[in-house]
Structure formats: C-alpha cells, structure tokens
Amino acid sequence: MKPTIRDVAKMAGVSISTVSRVMNAPDTVIESKRRRVLDAIEELQYQPNSFARGLIYKKSFTLGLLIPDIENIYYSGIIRGVQDACIRLGYSLMICNTDRDKDRLLSYIDAFHEKQVDGIVFASDIIFPEYYEKLAGSRIPFVLVSSHSYEYDIPSVEIDDKAAAYDAVKYLIGLGHTEIGMIGFNHENSIAGPPRFEGFLQALTECGLEHNVEKVKYANHRFEHAYEAAGELFAEHPGITAVFCVADEFAMGTISYLNDRNISVPEQVSVIGFDNLRVAGMYIPKLTTIAQPIYELGYRAAEKVHELVTTGSIDILREKMSHRLIVRDSCREK
Amino acid sequence: MKPTIRDVAKMAGVSISTVSRVMNAPDTVIESKRRRVLDAIEELQYQPNSFARGLIYKKSFTLGLLIPDIENIYYSGIIRGVQDACIRLGYSLMICNTDRDKDRLLSYIDAFHEKQVDGIVFASDIIFPEYYEKLAGSRIPFVLVSSHSYEYDIPSVEIDDKAAAYDAVKYLIGLGHTEIGMIGFNHENSIAGPPRFEGFLQALTECGLEHNVEKVKYANHRFEHAYEAAGELFAEHPGITAVFCVADEFAMGTISYLNDRNISVPEQVSVIGFDNLRVAGMYIPKLTTIAQPIYELGYRAAEKVHELVTTGSIDILREKMSHRLIVRDSCREK
C-alpha cells in the first residue's frame, strides 16, 4: 500500500500537520522534528498524494497540449518547446494527438476538463466554433500556437505567414524565375493556407508576374498529397521552373515527384520549402526553406498559458515571431 | 466556480448520491429523476472532479510514456500506438520526452509517481539499475518497448533485432555485394546496438565474408553523426559497395554524405536502412529498409501495462513482433 501522510507521521512520532508543514513551510517546524520527518519520508519513499492535494488547491499543475498530427515532425519541435517551458514553470504536460479528428479533439477537451488541467495549448489548427464553445465552457485558459482567431479574442503565437511566404517567393523571383508554381494548404481546413497564398500573390503582383496566380495546387498536409499535387501542377504547367511549397513536407513530395520523372532539382526546377524541419538539412538536395522558430513558438505558447493561468489576463494577445530564409541547395538561378 | 455534484443535485432536486448513481449505475435510478439529473449535468456542463474520484478509486486512469527523443520520428509511431490503445482501454496518456537525459528521466518518474499514473511504458532505452530502482520503488507497473532486460524480469515488446539485422545483411549479400560496411549504434548506450551487430556478424560469417567485420563505425542516434561516421567509414574503406545502417536516419546521413561526395546511391553504393520511418518512402532514393511494426509495438506495450495493471501479472514476459524487408530504391545488384 502506498504510504500516506499518516504513516510518515507515525514513523516520525509527530502529527500529520507537522508532516504537512515540513513539506510546505519547513522553517515553521523545529529542526529536530523536521529531521525525523524527512528521514521517515525518505525511508518510506513517500510521495504526497496529488489527488488529495488537487482537491484542496484546485490546481493540477498540469497543462494540456493538443496536436493535430504527431507524425508530422513540425510538431515535435512545438512539443519540445512546450515541454521545456513546462519544466521550468513547474507543470506536468499532457500531450494529445488528435489525428485531425474532430470527435477525438472534442473528447480530449473533455478529458482535460475532467483532469482539470490548468491550461491548454492548442496547436496549429482552425479553431472551429464548436471547439471554442467547448473550451470556453470548460473555463480552462488556452492559447493557440501556429494559429490564431480574429473572431474570438484568443491569445496566440505564430509567425507572419503572409510575410514569410512573400519572402520565399521574392527569393525565387530574385533568382530570375518567372514561371513559378505553388503547392499550398487547402484554404478550408488550414489556418496558414490563405495568408501564405496571399504572400505568394503579393510577391507576384509586385513584380508583374501575376500570370502565375493560377499555377497553384493544394495538398492536404502530407507528403503523398503533395506528390500528387506536383503531378497535376506540372501536367498543366510544364514550363514551371520554380515551386513555392508551403511546407517542407510538400517540398519533399514535389522533389520526389520530379525525381521520379527524371527532372532534377535544382538544375531544372527550383523548389523552396517552409518550416525548416530537421529533415530539411538531410534531404537530397538539402532544402532551401523558410525557417520558423518552432521550438520557441511552443515555448512561448506555454509561457502565455502560464501568464493567463496566474494573472488571469494576457499582455500581448496576438503575438508574432520572426521567420527567416535558409538558403541551401534546392534552389538555383534561372 | 466549477460546478460540483452538489450544484447538480440542487438543480435536479435530488441528493448527491442520486447524482453519483446516474453517473455510475444509471439503471438503479428511476427514469424521471435520471432525466432531471442528466439535464442538470448538461446545463451546468458538469464534469466530475477527477481528484475526488482518484482519491476514492486510487486510480488515475492515466498511463505514463517515457520517450528518449521526440524529434526522432521513430517514436511518433510508438506514441500513436500507445495513444490509440489508451483510448480503447479508457486511459489518458502522459507523454514525457527525456531527451536522453538521466536527471530528466528520473524526475519524470517522480512526476508519474506523484500523479499516480496507473502504469508506465518505457520506450527504447537501456534500463539502468538506477531507473529500475526508482521505478520499482514507485510500485507502478511498467513495460519496456523496443527494449528489454535480462537482468530483471520486466515485461517487454520489441522485434528480434539480431534476426532483422541478419536479414538486411543477407539481402545485401544476395545482391552480390562482398565489401559491406555498417553504421551501428554505440554498444554502451543503446539497447539495439549489440544484437544488430551480431546479426551483421552472423550473416557475414555464414557467407565467408568475415573480412568485413572491421568495417563498422558507430553513430549516436542522429543523422549528423551518421554523416560523419560514413565519412570515416569510406575514408578507411574506400572499396565498400554496400552499407548496412541500423536506422533510417543513419541511412539518410550516409546517403547524404555520399551524395556530397558525388557518389551515387544505389548506382555506386547500396545503402539499406532500418525502421521504415515515414520518411523512408519520401527520401531520394526511396530507402530499402527493414520495417518494424512501430505502431503495433506501441499499441501492444500499452495493452501489456493494462494487463499488468488489471490482473497484476503478465502472460508473455518478453514478446517479439515480426519485422520485414521493404525493397525500394536504395540498393542494387553489384
């Protein structure tokens, strides 16, 4: 049987209040007794029961993290950031992978509610009214990471997707490319889809390259879809010499497609990615890409929930972090 | 204020026991009252307090999962497996990423102990006596996944590493290669290192190719190390025409190195990987590799803890799942 505070008290020959005190306010207990209590705790490998504690404090010292797809390494970085912040701030972390399934997500929110996590980090997905209602109903503070909401006043941290996309496309244009395609996220079920398209559009417009606007195909988060999308893109627009991919995974899918068609990257076609995942530097060719401060995004998000949990309010509601271009080997001058 | 069972009782005009009953034994409550209670629960968005429940049941309905490196996508699959099993079995899951840090691991075990998780899945690392002591001291049942212990009687699920390595090397030999190198895991800090080397050895020995035994370099889990190790391997043994890599990540590091040296894979050198990560099919060339049933490994591990938690004992202590060779494009006949 797991030892309780009573066992410790008995072994140390003191009352349970004294044991409680050595744990929470050590200096209010006389040295000699404190020693005995500490020894007893050690001896019994006593761990205070967090249920009993939670019942009193009404806090679980746990945060919840909702991830859409754990097999997407983008989220590994987010997770590490959140987790490190949690360690520093004294929280445990409950990570839940929704596999982009609505019901699953909803039921995880219930679980968080029931487990009474102190706050929630909601990663990178559209926050549908249904989710919002449930979250708000649970009265648990939450923040969005790699996402945002203009409809509701929800704290969020992300990069400036439009500006980042703009930078990527400008880079391609600067290399001399005039026939530029894009593999984007579907606008309906992604949060970054529209702004990244706008960045693409703006760069084109600025440079008088609007004729490329129709050279866009959409894919659904995964490599395989991007592979297919690339197929369609090149079938319809064989003259393309550069492709802006809104995710490194899409860049890999595109390059893989081109490679299977014996079109070499970057010699014949330049491909730029987005995210700067760890694989980006391992791929062949090594991907030129837009780096997101993924780890920092996660870290910051956790800090923000903490702020919300402790102070009840938040300093900066919608926060942007900065991206940067990483030049490697997948793009070349036209 | 979060509503309690009392608020529900009051609103429904019944006692708290009745409310408790509709939640735990609905048919012992008369239809009319049950309805009222259910309505009140709905209305108040009531969620029973899991602290109070935990105090009574002495169960948290939560499992803990210890992962050495969440940025290694091998573990994404494990996590998904464990998580799906948890959903089916009614557990929440607490995932902790140790970053292969001893202190971090130890402190997570403390956290699990304090949070009173019902069981722990310990993934893919050597279980040092220090870990074992702590885990055993917490009296929380645990099982190893992609790992094992012969020293202690700890339940485990993994593949047969030696046989899998043997199959990989035999495949290379069958392709006509006689100059074969290997990039392995360090034997001191990995669980799969020694058996995979033995598999390599056995295949060589059986075919009279023992002269390759010295063509082995070790790397430390990550791509970059494998890249370096490949450099050393080829510097010392330029005649190598095939490399057995004990991880897909190593295979990518090796191929990346070769590519940077303008040595093409598989035309000049064949490279076989291990794990069959999701990237394996996205890489260039697509990796020929040994597939591990990663998801299933995680799933099974969770089932085993559950078995341990509920029955107190385990049917099969050390379990092996089967691997298989996936032929893609990174190997070719000599």
Added chain:
DNA sequence: ATGAAAGCGCTAACAG
C-alpha cells in the same frame, strides 16, 4: 511550535 479537526468533491455502505 504543534496537534485536533474541518473540509475539498466524490463514492459506497447503510438506513429507510
């Protein structure tokens, strides 16, 4: 400085 006792929200006898 320390012990006794109330109470956090819930479940499970025990009465009725």
Added chain:
DNA sequence: CTGTTAGCGCTTTCAT
C-alpha cells in the same frame, strides 16, 4: 429507489 453519512489524503484554521 433514494437520502444520510463516513471516509479517501491532504492542507489549513484554530486552539493550545
């Protein structure tokens, strides 16, 4: 079938 009540393990007044 339903209400009353005693804890679960801990913290926190309140006395002493």
